[in-house]
Amino acid sequence: MTHPLKLVPDPFAPNIQKKSSRDGFGKALVELGERDKNVWAISADVSESSRTHWFAEKFPARFVQVGVAEQNMAGVAAGVAACGKTVFISAFGAFSPGRNFDQIRVSICYNDVPVKIHASHTGLAVGPDGASHQMLEDVAMMRALPNMVVLVPADMEQAKKATHAAATIKTPVYIRTSRENAPVFTTPDTPFTIGKANVYRDGKDVAIFACGMQVYEALKAAEELKQENIDAAVIDMHTIKPIDRAAIVSYAKKCGVLVSVEDHQIDGGLGSAMAEVLAEGWPAVLKRAGVAGTFGESGTCAELFSKYGVDSAGIVKAAKEAIHMKEVLKSYEVFP
Amino acid sequence: MTEDTKRLKLLANTIRQDIITMLTEAKSGHPAGSLGLSDVFAALYFFTLKHDPKKPDWPDRDRFVLSNGHVCPVLYASLACAGYFPKEMLMTLRKLGSPLQGHPHRGALPGIENSSGPLGQGISQAVGMALVAKREARTWCVYSVMGDGEMNEGQVWEALLLAAKYKLNNLVAIIDRNNIQIDGTTDDVLPLEPFADKFHAFGWNAIEIDGNNMEAVLEALKAAKAETTKPTAIIAKTVSGKGVSFMEGKFEWHGKTPNPEQAAQAIKELNDARTALEAAP
Numbered sequence: 115m116t117h118p119l120k121l122v123p124d125p126f127a128p129n130i131q132k133k134s135s136r137d138g139f140g141k142a143l144v145e146l147g148e149r150d151k152n153v154w155a156i157s158a159d160v161s162e163s164s165r166t167h168w169f170a171e172k173f174p175a176r177f178v179q180v181g182v183a184e185q186n187m188a189g190v191a192a193g194v195a196a197c198g199k200t201v202f203i204s205a206f207g208a209f210s211p212g213r214n215f216d217q218i219r220v221s222i223c224y225n226d227v228p229v230k231i232h233a234s235h236t237g238l239a240v241g242p243d244g245a246s247h248q249m250l251e252d253v254a255m256m257r258a259l260p261n262m263v264v265l266v267p268a269d270m271e272q273a274k275k276a277t278h279a280a281a282t283i284k285t286p287v288y289i290r291t292s293r294e295n296a297p298v299f300t301t302p303d304t305p306f307t308i309g310k311a312n313v314y315r316d317g318k319d320v321a322i323f324a325c326g327m328q329v330y331e332a333l334k335a336a337e338e339l340k341q342e343n344i345d346a347a348v349i350d351m352h353t354i355k356p357i358d359r360a361a362i363v364s365y366a367k368k369c370g371v372l373v374s375v376e377d378h379q380i381d382g383g384l385g386s387a388m389a390e391v392l393a394e395g396w397p398a399v400l401k402r403a404g405v406a407g408t409f410g411e412s413g414t415c416a417e418l419f420s421k422y423g424v425d426s427a428g429i430v431k432a433a434k435e436a437i438h439m440k441e442v443l444k445s446y447e448v449f450p
Numbered sequence: 451m452t453e454d455t456k457r458l459k460l461l462a463n464t465i466r467q468d469i470i471t472m473l474t475e476a477k478s479g480h481p482a483g484s485l486g487l488s489d490v491f492a493a494l495y496f497f498t499l500k501h502d503p504k505k506p507d508w509p510d511r512d513r514f515v516l517s518n519g520h521v522c523p524v525l526y527a528s529l530a531c532a533g534y535f536p537k538e539m540l541m542t543l544r545k546l547g548s549p550l551q552g553h554p555h556r557g558a559l560p561g562i563e564n565s566s567g568p569l570g571q572g573i574s575q576a577v578g579m580a581l582v583a584k585r586e587a588r589t590w591c592v593y594s595v596m597g598d599g600e601m602n603e604g605q606v607w608e609a610l611l612l613a614a615k616y617k618l619n620n621l622v623a624i625i626d627r628n629n630i631q632i633d634g635t636t637d638d639v640l641p642l643e644p645f646a647d648k649f650h651a652f653g654w655n656a657i658e659i660d661g662n663n664m665e666a667v668l669e670a671l672k673a674a675k676a677e678t679t680k681p682t683a684i685i686a687k688t689v690s691g692k693g694v695s696f697m698e699g700k701f702e703w704h705g706k707t708p709n710p711e712q713a714a715q716a717i718k719e720l721n722d723a724r725t726a727l728e729a730a731p
Contacts, residue, residue: 183611185570185604185605189571189578190574190577190609192575192578193515193576193580194582196564196579197579217571217605220565224565
């Protein structure tokens with residue numbers, strides 16, 4: 115497969131490189147540290163897991179270890195940022211932003227200081243640790259905050275770019291990565307602009323909007339749908355806020371059938387954000403794939419993606435349901 | 451009484467009068483804690499803090515972080531008195547479109563270092579600011595005023611631990627120990643004593659003073675500045691509503707404002723105190 119957005123030559127090659135998006139964050143953080151002495155990083159006792167340890171080893175004078183204290187981490191970061199620094203705080207999503215929402219809201223967003231909140235363990239992808247650690251509500255919380263930008267990179271390469279991009283803007287940013295090793299299907303040349311969705315594959319029958327590890331699953335799903343003569347578009351929604359309204363509306367017009375897929379609650383995440391745009395912008399059928407109002411559970415990442423319908427098979431099913439729904443609505447003359 | 455103390459006591463009196471006037475006009479807000487802290491604020495803004503109201507963004511200024519944001523009338527009155535903005539603006543407190551928000555908003559007014567309101571958050575930011583100075587060998591000190599009820603918040607103790615870890619001797623927390631919080635006395639709601647011992651156990655220097663005694667406040671601030679190895683907590687025992695007889699020590703005045711008659715009575719009492727102060731040697 116070749117296409118204008120410069121993905122790897124064969125995203126479905128069995129030997130495709132697999133890396134975690136948290137690694138992309140950690141590498142970019144070191145690059146930022148080398149480039150700008152005003153970049154600081156803070157960890158809440160999970161520096162290796164959240165990949166701030168590389169920065170810590172290299173720039174100890176700009177690294178702060180606060181201990182298991184995520185509320186204080188957010189506040190200290192706001193204080194450091196108020197002194198002219200760009201500060202990256204890292205922990206597991208369940209604890210930051212899970213535990214320190216008030217501090218992120220007031221000390222970071224209301225102060226409007228450049229603190230970048232990085233969560234390395236998010237969603238079902240956390241796997242065997244189970245529901246308490248499978249943060250599925252973080253995007254919903256962060257998306258509701260004024261001044262906040264919300265990024266959910268699809269792979270290791272994109273996580274690097276997201277981290278660099280976060281440092282270039284003055285506002286608070288939430289960066290959601292994963293610890294699971296996953297195919298690195300984008301390349302250093304794949305474009306990345308905050309707020310601009312990447313269309314990896316055009317299609318006319320159904321448009322699949324995905325974020326995080328689900329983008330790769332969506333690409334696989336599109337291949338499977340092609341076998342059944344269904345022409346699916348795949349759009350990488352790496353930015354949940356500000357949401358790319360134009361991309362959503364244009365595919366609503368083109369396909370009339372959309373699928374959202376995310377490793378997150380369908381209420382409050384990408385699916386909700388899309389439903390909002392469609393309701394106000396251009397009515398279309400939307401099927402939201404994701405976790406539907408339940409907690410997760412222990413299992414491998416692959417098992418959980420399958421069980422909760424956010425792997426390629428689940429996306430294929432969602433796409434077919436959405437297409438069927440369009441046909442039903444057509445028969446009632448709801449849609450043209 | 452030295453020249454300095456007399457000057458500062460008069461400034462505290464001015465700040466108290468401004469607090470009464472602005473809160474009466476606003477018809478909502480928190481007089482008790484604001485009045486109780488007026489002596490501390492006069493000492494900070496007119497004696498201790500290295501700052502320049504004409505250059506609020508001066509990089510090497512001392513940072514003042516208000517952690518218990520609801521006492522912002524005393525902060526606004528002090529900033530206006532110091533010349534950060536015209537005094538007339540005090541009368542816009544809590545009104546639509548005013549930069550004097552009901553709880554402080556960073557960026558709305560010169561001199562406001564942090565937004566606050568939800569308790570426990572200021573001290574963490576103060577730790578961050580002190581840490582930058584320490585790491586980069588900058589000269590600024592960070593002063594944070596907190597409430598004693600605020601010490602109920604777990605975040606505060608996270609911040610205290612971290613400040614001790616990094617030996618932030620450039621950080622001073624001033625705790626308004628008025629023993630009053632919304633649901634009653636701090637002893638009833640959630641006891642803090644032995645309070646100073648807790649700071650010592652957390653690796654802090656702790657100084658207990660009468661927070662309405664200007665000489666004691668100045669002495670404590672000087673001692674904190676001289677500290678070379680650890681952060682300092684000044685436990686300032688204050689009388690809430692200080693300077694207004696019918697408000698003193700009454701937690702009912704935590705979040706209630708005086709009506710015009712009560713305000714006139716309060717201003718009269720403060721003016722009498724001022725006359726006595728001016729006449730003193």
